[in-house]
Amino acid sequence: QKEVEQNSGPLSVPEGAIASLNCTYSDRGSQSFFWYRQYSGKSPELIMFIYSNGDKEDGRFTAQLNKASQYVSLLIRDSQPSDSATYLCAVNRGYSTLTFGKGTMLLVSP
């Protein structure tokens, strides 16, 4: 059973702080890892993806991957109230479709 686990939250951080969102996965064969953001009542939208161990930065977002620990995280620097949303972690194994976690709700307070 391929599983992707996330803490449901909510994770509450003050504006300007760093938000750290975590995800673990059970399938050691997973190769690609994705973070989606979903605002309440809206559809998921891709924030970033990562394939290799280490960090990948895109603006205020940094994805971190540790395949040995089967762990992927998303850091949001200088968090803004507009970042308040549910963040979905997703993984896939080669040429296959995505398995999503249930998401972590992030609340950024002004």
Add this chain to the structure above:
Amino acid sequence: DAGVIQSPRHEVTEMGQEVTLRCKPISGHDYLFWYRQTMMRGLELLIYFNNNVPIDDSGMPEDRFSAKMPNASFSTLKIQPSEPRDSAVYFCASSSGLTFVMNTEAFFGQGTRLTVV
């Protein structure tokens, strides 16, 4: 392009009735995905098509669910008969490659919120 278009946005129906959800993918995308999202189970893939052909329907929960893609610009997901446990948000997504491995992004429609009473 207007993006992936789903209809209706909201559907309330009585148990036992037939429900049909519709999706128009982004023009030129040859992959189409149907997902279901609930609080309990999160976002689950039900079925996906490549060039209008169903490739994997292992996520379809029961025979009550069926999906078709008669042409490149239209797909339907049908539930007959509907049950209260089918209540969820159903998303359609399309992409120009097999999801993300080929470095392509799948774009989601706004979803259909289905309530079966």
